[in-house]
Amino acid sequence: MQAGEYTLERDLILHKSQNGSPKVVCETAVEIKNADGLHMRPAMQFVDVANQFDCDIAVSNSETSVDGKSIMQMSMLAATVGSKLKIKAEGADAEQAINALRELVEEKMFDEPAPDEQKKC
Amino acid sequence: MEIKKGVAVSPGISIARSLIIDSEDYRIPRRLIEPSQRIIEIQRVRNAFKDATSELTQLEAGQSAIEQRKIKDIFAVHLRFLHDRSLRKKITDLIQSELVTAEYAVSEIMRGIASHFTKEKDAYISERAADIYDIERRLLRQLLGGKREDVEHLTEEVVIVAHELSPTQTAGFNRKFVKGLATNAGGRTSHTAIVARSLGIPAVVALEGLTETVSGGDTVIIDGNRGIVIVNPDDETIRQYEEYSLEFAELEHKLDAIREKPAVTRDGVKITLLGNIEFPDEAELVLQKGGEGIGLYRTEFLYLNRDSEPTEQDHYRAYAETISVFKHRPVIIRTMDLGADKYTQSKRFAPEPNPFLGLRSIRFCLQNLTMFKTQLHAILRASVLGEVKVMFPLITNLQELMQAKMILRDVMEDLDEESISYNRNIQTGIMIETPSAALMASTLARDVDFFSIGTNDLTQYTLAVDRGNELVSTLYSSADPAVLRLIRTVIQDSHKAQIDVSICGEMASEPEYIMLLLGIGVRTISLAPPMMPEIKQIIRSVTVEDCNNVARKVLGMNSERQISNYLRVAVRKILPEAF
Numbered sequence: 280m281q282a283g284e285y286t287l288e289r290d291l292i293l294h295k296s297q298n299g300s301p302k303v304v305c306e307t308a309v310e311i312k313n314a315d316g317l318h319m320r321p322a323m324q325f326v327d328v329a330n331q332f333d334c335d336i337a338v339s340n341s342e343t344s345v346d347g348k349s350i351m352q353m354s355m356l357a358a359t360v361g362s363k364l365k366i367k368a369e370g371a372d373a374e375q376a377i378n379a380l381r382e383l384v385e386e387k388m389f390d391e392p393a394p395d396e397q398k399k400c
Numbered sequence: 401m402e403i404k405k406g407v408a409v410s411p412g413i414s415i416a417r418s419l420i421i422d423s424e425d426y427r428i429p430r431r432l433i434e435p436s437q438r439i440i441e442i443q444r445v446r447n448a449f450k451d452a453t454s455e456l457t458q459l460e461a462g463q464s465a466i467e468q469r470k471i472k473d474i475f476a477v478h479l480r481f482l483h484d485r486s487l488r489k490k491i492t493d494l495i496q497s498e499l500v501t502a503e504y505a506v507s508e509i510m511r512g513i514a515s516h517f518t519k520e521k522d523a524y525i526s527e528r529a530a531d532i533y534d535i536e537r538r539l540l541r542q543l544l545g546g547k548r549e550d551v552e553h554l555t556e557e558v559v560i561v562a563h564e565l566s567p568t569q570t571a572g573f574n575r576k577f578v579k580g581l582a583t584n585a586g587g588r589t590s591h592t593a594i595v596a597r598s599l600g601i602p603a604v605v606a607l608e609g610l611t612e613t614v615s616g617g618d619t620v621i622i623d624g625n626r627g628i629v630i631v632n633p634d635d636e637t638i639r640q641y642e643e644y645s646l647e648f649a650e651l652e653h654k655l656d657a658i659r660e661k662p663a664v665t666r667d668g669v670k671i672t673l674l675g676n677i678e679f680p681d682e683a684e685l686v687l688q689k690g691g692e693g694i695g696l697y698r699t700e701f702l703y704l705n706r707d708s709e710p711t712e713q714d715h716y717r718a719y720a721e722t723i724s725v726f727k728h729r730p731v732i733i734r735t736m737d738l739g740a741d742k743y744t745q746s747k748r749f750a751p752e753p754n755p756f757l758g759l760r761s762i763r764f765c766l767q768n769l770t771m772f773k774t775q776l777h778a779i780l781r782a783s784v785l786g787e788v789k790v791m792f793p794l795i796t797n798l799q800e801l802m803q804a805k806m807i808l809r810d811v812m813e814d815l816d817e818e819s820i821s822y823n824r825n826i827q828t829g830i831m832i833e834t835p836s837a838a839l840m841a842s843t844l845a846r847d848v849d850f851f852s853i854g855t856n857d858l859t860q861y862t863l864a865v866d867r868g869n870e871l872v873s874t875l876y877s878s879a880d881p882a883v884l885r886l887i888r889t890v891i892q893d894s895h896k897a898q899i900d901v902s903i904c905g906e907m908a909s910e911p912e913y914i915m916l917l918l919g920i921g922v923r924t925i926s927l928a929p930p931m932m933p934e935i936k937q938i939i940r941s942v943t944v945e946d947c948n949n950v951a952r953k954v955l956g957m958n959s960e961r962q963i964s965n966y967l968r969v970a971v972r973k974i975l976p977e978a979f
Binding site (some may be wrong): 315323327351352355 | 473474476477480484485487513517520522525531
């Protein structure tokens with residue numbers, strides 16, 4: 280219950296800060312490297328990181344662009360291993376957001392094994 | 401105002417606000433709302449998300465151990481979905497634009513997302529559809545759960561509207577406030593119909609698409625005499641119906657006046673009228689309506705609507721309460737008749753492919769001896785309280801009967817050892833409700849004290865028609881010559897063997913069949929208590945000679961249509977107000 284209320288409150292702050300501050304736009308391309316792709320748990324990790332930032336975050340593949348803070352939309356991207364995604368952030372903390380997300384996807388690989396590592400297990 | 405025509409299965413008129421019951425596994429019907437109601441439905445969606453979130457948070461907190469991390473992750477993912485505002489917006493947008501209910505919007509959006517996942521080639525991702533269905537169910541439980549509880553905690557009179565009612569649902573009704581039933585599916589012998597008649601409330605079934613027309617709280621008129629349901633009637637219609645309802649009550653009252661008079665034909669032949677009951681408190685109703693005992697106590701209702709099996713004491717208490725109403729008159733207790741549509745299926749891991757031909761009724765009991773013996777123990781213990789008889793359902797061959805009787809003797813020995821008194825000579829009988837039992841009646845008669853013909857199952861098994869399937873239910877008719885020949889065989893064989901025989905199916909409470917039944921030699925009938933005065937009225941208006949003529953004519957006819965038309969005309973001459 281409290282979690283839900285908290286979300287709403289934070290969203291209000293977000294809109295206020297958007298009006299005044301100068302716009303920063305950052306973009307990067309990442310590749311999904313973990314074997315199982317962007318399934319539910321990685322999608323959750325992604326939106327959890329994305330939601331730590333105030334900037335708007337859009338994630339797109341060749342066909343569609345979705346809200347990087349929505350688990351529904353992120354999981355519906357259904358990105359498998361090897362998929363290339365474009366992440367675009369707009370807002371004061373856009374640069375930090377892009378860095379954190381790229382690190383999660385490409386370096387930490389959502390704490391999951393890459394395809395060849397998995398075969399060894 | 402909208403008028404829908406269905407099949408009238410229980411007489412009477414009722415005007416009340418509607419309560420809609422949706423079942424969890426049934427596809428939520430698309431039900432439209434008024435534009436002014438949108439804000440309410442959107443608030444319901446918000447509340448459902450909020451309540452589902454707190455339910456999940458608790459569940460997640462309960463999973464703390466490391467090995468449960470996977471489960472914890474699943475709950476965490478589901479929580480993210482519940483916090484996802486774009487998901488909630490999709491649902492509320494659908495309510496705004498399409499004017500649908502919260503339940504429909506949730507179901508529609510979630511199933512849309514799930515089917516998006518199912519289409520993915522990657523197996524790991526496509527399996528995620530299961531998560532979405534799980535979230536859908538959780539939300540629907542929040543939306544529907546309150547209503548389901550309402551059925552037990554009602555504070556005002558309502559009529560129940562549903563796709564189809566299960567025995568578990570009807571067993572949970574607060575009968576003081578449920579004034580009528582209306583369902584999309586069902587037929588004359590469906591469970592809804594049986595329950596409505598035994599409660600004495602009007603019911604109309606087979607109203608295709610009714611749940612899509614009615615919204616919760618709408619005023620609904622259920623006309624159980626003409627088979628009509630009127631949704632949101634205008635003032636004039638309500639006034640007419642209130643008047644009609646009074647007239648009908650007067651007719652009922654007139655019939656009630658014959659309660660004290662005996663069920664004797666004009667030429668002095670005594671007919672015994674017994675009552676069918678499902679709950680002990682209905683025994684009083686049987687007495688009020690002029691019944692002389694219980695011809696069929698359907699004990700399976702003891703098993704429904706509860707989490708655990710009834711204890712021996714639960715059984716005993718229910719039987720003792722029933723018997724106390726009929727101290728020196730017969731009370732026939734039928735052992736548990738579950739399976740197929742009821743109870744046993746929910747206990748199975750995989751449902752049977754053909755449950756009506758599967759492990760049901762006596763077959764289920766003979767494979768679950770502990771449960772069966774518990775019930776027999778209680779019946780025997782109660783046998784000293786009055787004139788108790790025990791009856792086994794769905795016997796198909798002699799061996800089953802012998803097995804059941806052997807188990808009854810085992811339980812008697814147990815009681816001897818425990819030094820508990822019981823009636824050693826308790827009368828034992830069987831239901832004749834399969835064609836095989838009917839054909840073997842002369843053999844089976846040697847080992848029982850009585851037969852009771854269950855015409856519902858006998859008709860369904862003889863004609864190979866599922867009485868609950870709307871697509872073929874018109875083929876279901878007890879007036880079919882094949883069914884009538886079997887019934888006559890059973891009556892003749894029981895007379896030859898000099899054992900008691902009665903009719904206890906729905907046939908016995910339908911006015912058009914009474915003359916025919918008396919004509920083929922039936923002298924005891926067991927029926928739903930509310931129908932007793934009307935049936936007694938018919939009995940008191942005919943002579944056995946008239947009935948014999950009707951039976952002779954009918955048994956010479958070859959088609960169901962010809963027979964039912966003839967029977968209807970015959971009874972209309974006797975009791976015109978019945979139609």
